[in-house]
Amino acid sequence: MVRPETTRAWTALRGHFEAHGRGLDLREAFARDPGRFAAFSLQAPEVFADLSKNLIDVATRRFLLDLAAECGLEARRDAMFAGQPINTTEGRAVLHTALRAPRGQGPFSDDVHGVLDRMLALAERVRDTATSGITDVVNIGIGGSDLGPAMVVPALDAYAHRGLRLHFVSNVDGHDIVPVLRGLDPARTLFIVASKTFTTQETLANAQTARAWFLDAGPASGLGVADIARHFVAATTNVKAAADFGITETFGFWDWVGGRYSLWSAIGLPIAIAIGAEHFRALLAGAHAMDRHFATAPLTQNLPVQLGLLDVWYRNFHGFTSRSLAPYHQGLKRLPAYLQQLEMESNGKGVDLAGQPLAAGSSPVVWGEPGTNGQHAYFQMLHQGTDVIPVEFILVKMPAHDRADLPAAVRDSLTGQHAKLLANGLAQSQALMLGKTAADAARERPPTAAPGADPAMIARHRSFPGNRPSTTFVLDALTPPSLGALIAMFEHRVFTSAAVWGLNAFDQWGVELGKALAGELLPRLDSGDATGLDASTAGLLARVRA
Numbered sequence: 001m002v003r004p005e006t007t008r009a010w011t012a013l014r015g016h017f018e019a020h021g022r023g024l025d026l027r028e029a030f031a032r033d034p035g036r037f038a039a040f041s042l043q044a045p046e047v048f049a050d051l052s053k054n055l056i057d058v059a060t061r062r063f064l065l066d067l068a069a070e071c072g073l074e075a076r077r078d079a080m081f082a083g084q085p086i087n088t089t090e091g092r093a094v095l096h097t098a099l100r101a102p103r104g105q106g107p108f109s110d111d112v113h114g115v116l117d118r119m120l121a122l123a124e125r126v127r128d129t130a131t132s133g134i135t136d137v138v139n140i141g142i143g144g145s146d147l148g149p150a151m152v153v154p155a156l157d158a159y160a161h162r163g164l165r166l167h168f169v170s171n172v173d174g175h176d177i178v179p180v181l182r183g184l185d186p187a188r189t190l191f192i193v194a195s196k197t198f199t200t201q202e203t204l205a206n207a208q209t210a211r212a213w214f215l216d217a218g219p220a221s222g223l224g225v226a227d228i229a230r231h232f233v234a235a236t237t238n239v240k241a242a243a244d245f246g247i248t249e250t251f252g253f254w255d256w257v258g259g260r261y262s263l264w265s266a267i268g269l270p271i272a273i274a275i276g277a278e279h280f281r282a283l284l285a286g287a288h289a290m291d292r293h294f295a296t297a298p299l300t301q302n303l304p305v306q307l308g309l310l311d312v313w314y315r316n317f318h319g320f321t322s323r324s325l326a327p328y329h330q331g332l333k334r335l336p337a338y339l340q341q342l343e344m345e346s347n348g349k350g351v352d353l354a355g356q357p358l359a360a361g362s363s364p365v366v367w368g369e370p371g372t373n374g375q376h377a378y379f380q381m382l383h384q385g386t387d388v389i390p391v392e393f394i395l396v397k398m399p400a401h402d403r404a405d406l407p408a409a410v411r412d413s414l415t416g417q418h419a420k421l422l423a424n425g426l427a428q429s430q431a432l433m434l435g436k437t438a439a440d441a442a443r444e445r446p447p448t449a450a451p452g453a454d455p456a457m458i459a460r461h462r463s464f465p466g467n468r469p470s471t472t473f474v475l476d477a478l479t480p481p482s483l484g485a486l487i488a489m490f491e492h493r494v495f496t497s498a499a500v501w502g503l504n505a506f507d508q509w510g511v512e513l514g515k516a517l518a519g520e521l522l523p524r525l526d527s528g529d530a531t532g533l534d535a536s537t538a539g540l541l542a543r544v545r546a
């Protein structure tokens with residue numbers, strides 16, 4: 001493993017940043033180079049990306065590619081696809097890409113397609129609602145066993161079965177499950193208990209609550225313990241624990257599927273129930289197309305590689321600590337939360353593969369909301385705040401809401417909405433880059449300015465620094481294949497920056513300490529015993545018990 005800060009490319013990047021990077025002005029760069037948009041945009045499977053509004057030039061890109069070469073990115077990528085145990089701290093392979101490889105291709109193909117066929121058959125049985133009688137599906141899971149399906153199901157609403165409602169319960173807080181159970185009919189409800197380990201406290205607690213509810217409400221519909229087998233299924237690598245819970249129909253997966261990379265596995269069952277087998281296979285196919293792109297495209301044209309290297313450039317040279325995501329599609333409202341786990345649980349590490357402290361920053365904070373909602377909340381800070389935060393826009397050319405079954409006037413109105421949505425997305429990236437000088441602001445007569453206020457002072461409040469970087473992704477439509485490709489692009493981008501930083505993106509020891517301490521505190525909530533606790537925790541314990 002090569003420490004990035006010891007490479008020649010790192011030194012070159014440092015020099016380049018001081019000489020040209022820090023001072024790069026996007027407005028001048030576009031004025032100088034009419035070919036900048038073409039030179040810095042990329043077409044990958046299903047995803048077009050405009051990288052030209054980023055603080056990079058040709059030399060930045062060359063030095064970053066040198067850095068990737070010196071850090072052995074390609075060898076590490078190839079080792080992942082080949083199933084080598086690159087998750088070294090847990091001695092595991094990392095093969096979520098095998099889950100979307102076509103039948104007969106990729107490692108463990110028989111196992112993968114065996115479970116996939118079985119799970120899609122169940123999905124189709126449930127979707128035949130006249131026979132199954134199911135109207136509501138409740139996924140009980142948390143983290144990687146929740147966020148993927150909870151993100152994809154609304155994103156692909158245009159493809160969803162109209163007679164089925166999908167619900168997601170994750171938190172160990174009755175305020176999550178109680179409103180979901182309210183109004184459900186046990187005879188018409190299917191619970192999916194989704195947990196890679198089947199040991200997660202939150203999920204087991206919610207599964208117990210669901211079971212208690214089922215046994216309480218069931219008898220009115222003639223249901224009892226014997227019916228649990230028909231109304232509860234599990235997605236897990238721990239088939240025995242699921243059986244001990246009383247679940248006989250289990251869809252397995254394997255320790256080489258990380259939780260946050262698992263929506264392609266049996267964890268995707270809620271997605272398959274919502275959109276059906278054919279569309280689920282199309283989701284996998286889209287991700288596979290991006291896998292092939294990542295595995296084979298020259299690095300100069302390789303979109304996940306270019307994005308991951310940009311992350312290194314911003315985090316380690318510009319010192320930006322966060323990145324904001326603005327999907328201009330309401331169906332992608334859970335994408336920021338999904339990417340928070342994908343990126344921050346993967347790359348939120350402080351040591352390298354050898355356990356030595358990293359010399360430079362790793363995962364940025366990832367956050368955001370769908371556009372245009374974010375514009376009316378925190379975009380103020382993105383435009384005029386003191387921190388520079390790169391923004392990523394996702395635009396979708398063709399909406400799915402102007403369906404033939406809507407009245408013509410409603411369809412016309414919705415078409416107008418989509419034009420406004422796109423105009424806003426384009427305008428925001430433009431505004432971030434162009435800014436507005438105080439001199440330009442001084443020529444305006446803002447109607448809301450305080451009467452008699454010094455115009456120069458008002459102009460300074462109304463000026464924008466500009467030169468704020470952004471990336472814009474464009475999808476033709478939000479479809480199963482395009483969403484699959486988009487998610488896989490994000491996965492491989494995280495892989496790329498992890499490879500440069502030399503860290504293990506596939507473990508998550510950082511979640512353990514809190515879990516262990518919660519286990520120690522739980523009995524103290526009952527007993528009130530504060531022996532050995534720090535004064536703050538002891539004080540809080542007394543307060544929540546009072």
Ligand SMILES: O=P(O)(O)OC[C@H]1O[C@H](O)[C@H](O)[C@@H](O)[C@@H]1O
Nearest residue numbers: 143144145195196197200259511
């Ligand atoms: O799927 P499970 O085993 O229930 O795990 C659910 C989640 O909880 C853990 O604490 C990890 O931080 C996540 O990576 C994981 O996705």
